[in-house]
Amino acid sequence: MGAVSNLLDSKGGEVLTVKPDQTVEAAIQEMEKISAGTSVVADNGEILGIVSERDVIRKVVLQGKNVADVLVQDIMSSKLTTISPDTSLDECMQLMTEKRIRHLPVLHDGSLCGIISIGDVVKYLIVEKDFKIRNLETYISGAM
Numbered sequence: 201m202g203a204v205s206n207l208l209d210s211k212g213g214e215v216l217t218v219k220p221d222q223t224v225e226a227a228i229q230e231m232e233k234i235s236a237g238t239s240v241v242a243d244n245g246e247i248l249g250i251v252s253e254r255d256v257i258r259k260v261v262l263q264g265k266n267v268a269d270v271l272v273q274d275i276m277s278s279k280l281t282t283i284s285p286d287t288s289l290d291e292c293m294q295l296m297t298e299k300r301i302r303h304l305p306v307l308h309d310g311s312l313c314g315i316i317s318i319g320d321v322v323k324y325l326i327v328e329k330d331f332k333i334r335n336l337e338t339y340i341s342g343a344m
């Protein structure tokens with residue numbers, strides 16, 4: 201099974217980040233622009249946490265608060281689970297399942313070099329499986 205670096209080769213290493221003192225409204229507008237479900241929270245190059253659609257629903261909307269009145273730092277998750285480009289996709293799925301998270305920022309030498317989501321892993325595994333099946337079919341038809 202491939203590693204995170206293979207997945208990032210096809211997906212790219214761009215990561216949306218927002219500052220902790222930005223409003224949740226500003227953060228979700230940035231997330232919507234790229235159809236992303238999270239934003240990493242960083243300031244002066246330091247990674248402070250992550251904020252997801254789920255955080256907004258649970259900690260703002262369900263609390264009857266207004267996204268324009270709440271700051272990212274008030275709802276972000278600062279306990280960040282990260283991976284490296286060498287992490288296997290198997291390990292990623294185990295981490296996502298154990299910790300009930302859907303996004304894993306990728307760090308290389310301490311700096312952010314990508315982010316992968318559960319949808320990225322599923323898509324990559326489907327492409328990898330189809331590739332293997334086609335190869336096997338070619339091999340079988342070649343052997344006959």
Ligand SMILES: NC(=O)c1ccc[n+]([C@@H]2O[C@H](COP(=O)([O-])OP(=O)(O)OC[C@H]3O[C@@H](n4cnc5c(N)ncnc54)[C@H](O)[C@@H]3O)[C@@H](O)[C@H]2O)c1
Binds near residue numbers: 211317320
């Ligand atoms: N066909 C595809 O290429 C593809 C890839 C991923 C997800 N999806 C679909 O999108 C829906 C939601 O996906 P999800 O649960 O994986 O989460 P998501 O909505 O966060 O993922 C959507 C895309 O945004 C990217 N993303 C998320 N946070 C980011 C950030 N901070 N910076 C840069 N990129 C970021 C993800 O890596 C992913 O490629 C699901 O229905 C899934 O099937 C499709």
